[in-house]
Amino acid sequence: MNHDTENGKKNIFTKIAAVFPNSPAVYLIALVIVITVASVFVVKLNSKINKLEKDAAALSQEKDDLENNINDLNSEIKDKEDSSNQQIENLEDELDNVEAEKEQESQEKEQLQEEIDNLKDFISDYITNSLYTQYASRSSGIATEGQAEWLTASQEIKELKEYVAEIFEDQEQVDQLIASIDDQAAQLQDYYDRIPNFRPAAGKTVSKYGWRKHPILGYTKFHYGVDLSKQGGLAIYAAGKGTVTMVQWNDSYGWFIEIDHGNGYKTRYAHLKSSKTCLVSVGDQVEKGQHIATMGTTGLSTGVHLHFEVHHAGERIDPADFIGTY
Numbered sequence: 001m002n003h004d005t006e007n008g009k010k011n012i013f014t015k016i017a018a019v020f021p022n023s024p025a026v027y028l029i030a031l032v033i034v035i036t037v038a039s040v041f042v043v044k045l046n047s048k049i050n051k052l053e054k055d056a057a058a059l060s061q062e063k064d065d066l067e068n069n070i071n072d073l074n075s076e077i078k079d080k081e082d083s084s085n086q087q088i089e090n091l092e093d094e095l096d097n098v099e100a101e102k103e104q105e106s107q108e109k110e111q112l113q114e115e116i117d118n119l120k121d122f123i124s125d126y127i128t129n130s131l132y133t134q135y136a137s138r139s140s141g142i143a144t145e146g147q148a149e150w151l152t153a154s155q156e157i158k159e160l161k162e163y164v165a166e167i168f169e170d171q172e173q174v175d176q177l178i179a180s181i182d183d184q185a186a187q188l189q190d191y192y193d194r195i196p197n198f199r200p201a202a203g204k205t206v207s208k209y210g211w212r213k214h215p216i217l218g219y220t221k222f223h224y225g226v227d228l229s230k231q232g233g234l235a236i237y238a239a240g241k242g243t244v245t246m247v248q249w250n251d252s253y254g255w256f257i258e259i260d261h262g263n264g265y266k267t268r269y270a271h272l273k274s275s276k277t278c279l280v281s282v283g284d285q286v287e288k289g290q291h292i293a294t295m296g297t298t299g300l301s302t303g304v305h306l307h308f309e310v311h312h313a314g315e316r317i318d319p320a321d322f323i324g325t326y
Helices: 003-019 024-136 142-167 171-194
Strands: 205-207 210-213 220-223 226-229 235-237 242-250 254-260 265-272 291-294 305-312 315-317
Touching: 024 142, 024 171, 142 171, 242 265, 254 291, 265 291
Parallel strands: none
Antiparallel strands: 205 226, 210 220, 226 305, 235 291, 242 254, 254 265, 265 305, 305 315
C-alpha cells in the first residue's frame, strides 16, 4: 500500500470519527475496512507470489533444458573428439604406410641403380678382360665360349630393362634408364661385332695354323693362318665389323684384303680371285658377315681356297681360336 492510499484511509477515519464521535460502530467499520484492504493486499500479494513461483518454475525448467542441451553438446563434442582422434590415428597409420612404401621404393631404386652400375662394370669388364682374355689366349674352342658369354650378357641386359620398366612408374625415368642401358649394350654389341669370329668362308679347314711343309716351296715353314676350301661356295665374308685398310697385290698372298677391327685386331683374306671381284675398297666400313670378295688362287697357291689370318697387337695368332677348328 502506498503513502497516498494510507493518507486517504486516515482521512476517511477522521471524517467518520467526526460524524460519529465515541461510537463503537466507527471502530467496527474501520476494522472491516482494514480487513478488507488487507485481504485485497494479501490476494494481490499471493497473485504476485504465484506468478513468481511460476516464473521460478519456468526458469528452473529452462535451466534443466539448458543443462540437458549442455550435456548433449558435451556428448556430441566427446564423440567428435573420439572420431577426430580415430581419424588422426588412421592418418598417422596411413602416413607410416606411405613412408614405409617410400622407403621400400627408395631401397628398390637403390638396388636397381646398383644393378645398373653392376651392369656397367660387367660390360666394361667383359669388354676389357673377359673377351680379350678368351680370344687372345689361343686356346681351343674359344669361339663357342665367346658366343656363350655374349648370349649371357644379352639376356642380363634384357632382364634388367624389363625390371626397370616394372619398378618405375615415371615413364620419363624409365626411358632415361633404359637409354643408359641401351647405350652400354650398344658399346658391348659394337665391341662384340668387332671380334673376328664370323667364319669367313663355308668350306672346311684344309691347312691349320702352325709349322708345316710348304706345298710349293717344299720346306718346313710356319703357316700364320688357316686355309679354307672352296667347297660350300666361293664367297668370302668379313669376320668382324671394321674398316678396310688394304686391297692390294702381294707375291705370296696374291690379291688380298685387310680389315682393321679397331680393337687391336686385324684380319687378312688372301688368294682372292682378282681385284675386280673385290666388293670393297680402302676406307669402306664393313659389317660382320658382309660379303667382301670371291675365292681364287692368286699368289703362291696350289688351288682355289681362302688363306685367312688374324692379327692382334701386331702379332699373327691362331684363327681357330675365333672360327673353330672344323
